Amino acid sequence: MALYSEKVMDHFRNPRNVGVIEDANGIGEVGNAKCGDIMKMYLKIEDDIVKDVKFETFGCGSAIASSSMATELIKGQPLSEVRKLTNKAVAEALDGLPDYKMHCSVLAEEAIQSALADYEKRTGKHVE
Amino acid sequence: MIYADNAATTKLSEAALCTMTDLLREVWGNPSSLYTHGQEAKEVLEKAREEIAAVIGASPREITFTSGGSEADNQAIRSAAERGRIKGKKHIISTAFEHHAVLHTLEKLRKEGYEITLLDVHENGLVTPEEVGAAIREDTCLVTIMTANNEIGTIQPIREIGAVCRARGVLFHTDAVQAVGHIPLNVADDNIDLLSASAHKFHGPKGVGFLYARKGILLSNLIEGGAQERGKRAGTENVPGIGAMATALKEANANMAQNAAYLTKLRDRLIAGLKEIPHSALNGDEKRRLPGNVNFCFEGIEGESLLLLLDDKGIQASSGSACTSGSLDPSHVLLAIGRVHDVAHGSLRLSLGEDLSEEDIDYIIRSVKEVVTYLRGFSPIWRDLMSGKKEFIL
Ligand SMILES: Cc1ncc(COP(=O)(O)O)c(C=O)c1O
Numbered sequence: 014m015a016l017y018s019e020k021v022m023d024h025f026r027n028p029r030n031v032g033v034i035e036d037a038n039g040i041g042e043v044g045n046a047k048c049g050d051i052m053k054m055y056l057k058i059e060d061d062i063v064k065d066v067k068f069e070t071f072g073c074g075s076a077i078a079s080s081s082m083a084t085e086l087i088k089g090q091p092l093s094e095v096r097k098l099t100n101k102a103v104a105e106a107l108d109g110l111p112d113y114k115m116h117c118s119v120l121a122e123e124a125i126q127s128a129l130a131d132y133e134k135r136t137g138k139h140v141e
Numbered sequence: 142m143i144y145a146d147n148a149a150t151t152k153l154s155e156a157a158l159c160t161m162t163d164l165l166r167e168v169w170g171n172p173s174s175l176y177t178h179g180q181e182a183k184e185v186l187e188k189a190r191e192e193i194a195a196v197i198g199a200s201p202r203e204i205t206f207t208s209g210g211s212e213a214d215n216q217a218i219r220s221a222a223e224r225g226r227i228k229g230k231k232h233i234i235s236t237a238f239e240h241h242a243v244l245h246t247l248e249k250l251r252k253e254g255y256e257i258t259l260l261d262v263h264e265n266g267l268v269t270p271e272e273v274g275a276a277i278r279e280d281t282c283l284v285t286i287m288t289a290n291n292e293i294g295t296i297q298p299i300r301e302i303g304a305v306c307r308a309r310g311v312l313f314h315t316d317a318v319q320a321v322g323h324i325p326l327n328v329a330d331d332n333i334d335l336l337s338a339s340a341h342k343f344h345g346p347k348g349v350g351f352l353y354a355r356k357g358i359l360l361s362n363l364i365e366g367g368a369q370e371r372g373k374r375a376g377t378e379n380v381p382g383i384g385a386m387a388t389a390l391k392e393a394n395a396n397m398a399q400n401a402a403y404l405t406k407l408r409d410r411l412i413a414g415l416k417e418i419p420h421s422a423l424n425g426d427e428k429r430r431l432p433g434n435v436n437f438c439f440e441g442i443e444g445e446s447l448l449l450l451l452d453d454k455g456i457q458a459s460s461g462s463a464c465t466s467g468s469l470d471p472s473h474v475l476l477a478i479g480r481v482h483d484v485a486h487g488s489l490r491l492s493l494g495e496d497l498s499e500e501d502i503d504y505i506i507r508s509v510k511e512v513v514t515y516l517r518g519f520s521p522i523w524r525d526l527m528s529g530k531k532e533f534i535l
Binding site: 026 | 443524
């Protein structure tokens with residue numbers, strides 16, 4: 014039995030949207046090295062839409078896959094949709110995660126929400 | 142496929158496999174039965190006991206067959222603790238980086254009122270006989286220190302530690318699961334009172350092992366029932382497993398010097414190659430380690446993703462990262478030698494076998510370099526380290 018679903022392995026092996034956005038206007042970093050997972054999300058938001066998103070992750074296979082999937086789920090989406098992103102949606106899109114790896118999807122949700130909060134802080138805008 | 146996880150388990154040797162299938166097919170009687178077929182099984186059992194005893198310098202009566210290393214560890218420690226309790230001695234000395242079969246047993250004993258001292262294993266993963274001597278008290282009933290560590294492979298000076306214990310009248314148990322069949326061991330010369338071993342670490346089958354207990358040391362039962370194993374371990378014996386264990390151990394012992402020399406050469410080649418990776422460090426003493434053990438920490442990456450990508454390249458290894466242990470903390474062994482969490486998560490253990498070639502080692506080196514570089518390429522920690530926002534630990 015494989016540890017992870019095909020989807021998880023695909024996003025782990027070929028992570029989408031890896032890297033940095035130099036002129037990002039929303040950046041969020043969550044987790045810590047002590048626990049073994051850190052995710053950093055870069056958002057480029059224009060006209061209330063996620064024009065571009067990139068991530069950097071230090072972590073296990075499911076942490077990398079969760080980051081990758083989360084970026085795919087919000088890319089091109091209006092901010093109102095981004096706000097609604099949950100860890101459940103990330104995990105479901107990956108065809109599930111082992112129970113003890115669910116915290117990776119939580120981290121992905123938190124990284125995105127933290128980047129969004131950073132955008133709000135920088136621009137003074139409020140996203141519903 | 143490159144299998145580099147021989148510390149986790151080893152492949153059954155052809156000879157052991159033959160013994161096992163022959164016994165399963167031909168000698169399926171119950172060793173406790175008095176008719177011929179049962180007695181044939183009994184003979185197999187006693188021959189195995191003699192052969193195993195001979196390899197470690199024991200006498201056959203001092204060998205008790207168990208279901209593996211964990212059971213042997215549990216029984217050895219429980220027995221010594223019980224003997225101690227009767228004499229009013231309830232202090233046990235061990236180290237912080239023992240296998241959980243030892244540590245969890247000690248933790249239970251602590252709850253039952255024993256006092257446990259866990260010695261520091263220092264940065265090099267070694268304890269000294271002097272430190273053991275200094276920790277021994279009037280009420281110490283047992284010193285239990287592993288011969289070789291399962292994660293970082295460091296080999297303790299057990300002969301000297303045993304001598305200290307002997308001189309002070311304290312029982313000495315050693316978990317030799319990683320050592321038996323790989324490095325020379327002799328219970329008499331090495332001053333060992335109790336020793337645990339497991340067949341699947343020396344190309345024998347899983348679920349079978351043995352406990353050596355020096356003559357005169359009364360064992361306490363973990364499993365009550367029939368009179369098997371002189372009443373010290375109930376249950377119809379695993380005859381095919383025990384027979385195959387003896388075959389595997391004889392074979393490992395006969396080839397030990399040759400295998401150790403070959404593996405040491407591969408090991409040192411691998412260590413030299415992986416050292417070229419910047420901000421990495423070998424875990425455990427470089428020379429006083431098992432012939433096939435290589436264990437590194439790579440800063441800025443996490444072990445599980447490293448393992449998965451190596452698996453994609455056909456390399457099977459293991460890691461002490463939290464994600465691979467299924468807990469939140471990385472390996473207690475790496476923490477015990479002073480690795481901080483941040484780098485302990487990025488560990489890789491490669492435990493080599495005789496089937497590997499120098500080309501395989503070079504392929505492992507290339508692959509690890511590639512994967513580490515790739516993972517660092519999108520690690521936020523690595524970015525912070527490179528930009529000077531964070532200071533390198535390694
Ligand atoms: C040092 C050490 N002790 C004990 C054990 C447990 O042995 P077994 O798996 O046979 O119970 C192992 C193997 O995992 C080990 O490496």
